[in-house]
Amino acid sequence: MLEIAVLGLLNESPMHGYELRKRLATLLGTFRAFSYGSLYPTLRRLSEAGWIQDEEPDELTAGAVRSRRGKRVYRLTADGKEHLAELLADVGPDAFDDEGFGARLAFFAQTRSDIRLQILEGRRRRVEEQRDGMRSTLRRGDLGERFDRYTRELHEHGLESVDREVRWLDELIEHERTDGTTENR
Known part of the structure; x- marks a missing residue:
């Protein structure tokens, strides 16, 4: 997830580590708290793989983002x-879980329409399964004897949140299908 986020942000523009860290916190904060201690090892790994390149400010070409403090600036390589395109096109199970979906959604503008639709539909299936399990538990009364009313209210609140996410996903899927139909005309 962090790999997709770093590559996706650097695809937008080169930036130094501190700026990248701030953008990641803003981007991923909604979906997941990430450890700042994981950023620099990830940058090092991406650099060793040849997917990003770090440069001293004086090595930068004209027009590239320059750091005020002389820090290394990272940019995406070819x-x-x-x-990144391969990662964004992968619609495996991790694309539907909480972390993977959040990172994918953040870069939907860089993702093909057919892939976006597959990810949205996969996420909806995953959330519907969760919702069905929660409803079954509440219907069977499994919570009645083991939990007090506050715990039951908490479970009902969780179910309402999942219902809301399914409705939101339905809207996104419908828009994606409508936009895809419009684009294909």
């Missing part, structure tokens, strides 16, 4: 762009 191989990194290809790798």
Whole structure:
């Protein structure tokens, strides 16, 4: 997830570590708190793989983002762009879980329409399964004897949140299908 986020942000523009850290916190804060201690090892790994390149400010070409403090600036390489496209096109199960979906959604503008639709539909299936399990538990009364009314209210609140996410996903899917039909005309 962090790999997609770093590559996706660097695909938008080169930036130094501190700026990247701030953008990641803003981007991923909604979906997941990430450890700042994981950023620099990830940058090092991406650099070693050849997907990003770090440069001293004086090595930068004209027009590139320059750091005020002389920090290294990271940019995506051609191989990194290809790798990002591969990551964004992967619609495996991790694309539907909480962390993976959040990162994918943040870069939907860089993702093909057919892939966006597959990810949205997969996420909806995952959330519907969760919702069905929650409803079944509440219907059977499994919570009645083991939990007090506040715990039951908490479970009902969770069910309402999941219902809301399914409705939101339905809207996104419908828009994606409508936009895709319009684009294909």
